[in-house]
Amino acid sequence: MTDPSNRMQDRLADMMEATRLTAAGRLQDATDLLQRGFAGTPPRSAADHGAPAPQPHTIDLVAERVETGPAAKPESKPAFQTESPSGSAAAEEARLAEKLRKVVETVTRGIAPVLGGLGKAGPGGATPSGLVGNLGTLVSGLAGGLGPSGLNQARAPLTEGGSFTEHSFSNAAGARDYKLFVPSDARADLPLVVMLHGCTQSPDDFAAGTGMNARAEAEGFLVAYPAQSGRANGQRCWNWFQPGDQGRDSGEAGIIAGLTRALIAEHRVDPTRVYIAGLSAGGAAAVNIARAYPDLYAAVGIHSGLAAGCARDVSTALTVMRLGPVAAADGPVSTVRVPTIVFHGESDGTVNPRNGDQALAQAGIDGLTPEAAEAVSPGGLPYTRTRYADADGRVAVEGWIVRGLGHAWSGGSPAGSYTDPRGPDATRAMLDFFRANPLAAGRA
Structure with missing residues (x-):
């Protein structure tokens, strides 16, 4: 029998990658990943996407460090600035966001019993609390990042002066x-x-x-x-x-x-x-x-x-x-x-x-x-x-x-x-x- 902890570790990696894809605006890729990992459905082909299929991504939990030193760096160019969607593009984004939302809801229902079990002490009294906490945060964070009209894109602040x-x-x-x-x-x-x-x-x-x-x-x-x-x-x-x-x-x-x-x-x-x-x-x-x-x-x-x-x-x-x-x-x-x-x-x-x-x-x-x-x-x-x-x-x-x-x-x-x-x-x-x-x- 597969170890529930190992299985949830795999799910955690899938959820982290889906979160990254969502933040990058790749809603279809995030949906496919979750469906493949949790619902057992195959991913769409490269032809369906109109682009090469995504390659496996290495999950890096180390935050990128900023440059330090005695002199402060000037304000950098906004890293997350995007154009606002319009017309058919906006409708397509909204459709993909709604599809992803439903997949996340399904994932949440599916993993809830497993999370509950992992939250209890196992043999020897060990509790994989870090795994439970990270996976629970990922589910709520991924779902919360979707606004009613699609992805809530993050942009660097635009401030004149200062x-x-x-x-x-x-x-x-x-x-x-x-x-x-x-x-x-x-x-x-x-x-x-x-x-x-x-x-x-x-x-x-x-x-x-x-x-x-x-x-x-x-x-x-x-x-x-x-x-x-x-x-x-x-x-x-x-x-x-x-x-x-x-x-x-x-x-x-x-x-x-x-x-x-x-x-x-x-x-x-x-x-x-x-x-x-x-x-x-x-x-x-x-x-x-x-x-x-x-x-x-x-x-x-x-x-x-x-x-x-x-x-x-x-x-x-x-x-x-x-x-x-x-x-x-x-x-x-x-x-x-x-x-x-x-x-x-x-x-x-x-x-x-x-x-x-x-x-x-x-x-x-x-x-x-x-x-x-x-x-x-x-x-x-x-x-x-x-x-x-x-x-x-x-x-x-x-x-x-x-x-x-x-x-x-x-x-x-x-x-x-x-x-x-x-x-x-x-x-x-x-x-x-x-x-x-x-x-x-x-x-x-």
């Missing part, structure tokens, strides 16, 4: 590459926003989807985009569920905090106006880091993420993402309230919206006065915005729940992945919240 350059940082906790946006008016005492991307994303992709660089140029602040390494996580997810990456002065939390301090010193950033935000795994990592370093970050933004410390391993992480909190979060302990803004889609099928509720509770809404308002975004999505004020009337916590929004950055640009332009503008809302919450004197 600079967007590649760098690398290392300290005792580890090393990561990052990109830094510096506005044209690069004077001293500007704010800094640290942005943590979601799984499978990159700094360029995340910057394009959130539109944060354009806001930084217009309003005068710096933006840092740390890049998760493929060595640390095969799908470039921040390891928010690993205890070693959640606490102070260790792992990914220690790397990001060290990078933040280095940028404050090098660019003479205003230390009372330093903020951190993220999407999905990046949102969960952001709140881990903010709660571990309440003396460094004035406020945190969590979009489609989870509360700090709500998971301590891959198995629990998948459960919490799917079902919501299973226990009280026991993340980094902070004796002070870190101002927090939470965005979550009510229709999020990747991270259960109950996780947004837990993040608000963890932020300390007990004892605050809530004020809720209902509205509809310009794109047509209804939402509820709840502001929680302290005794002095200062809004210390803010929650947005958007009906009809899935696992995507609300109000984001289709130039980036995992965005929904129809929703209220999460980028604008987070910046407004940050501006109103500088670092309190007692926390500095």
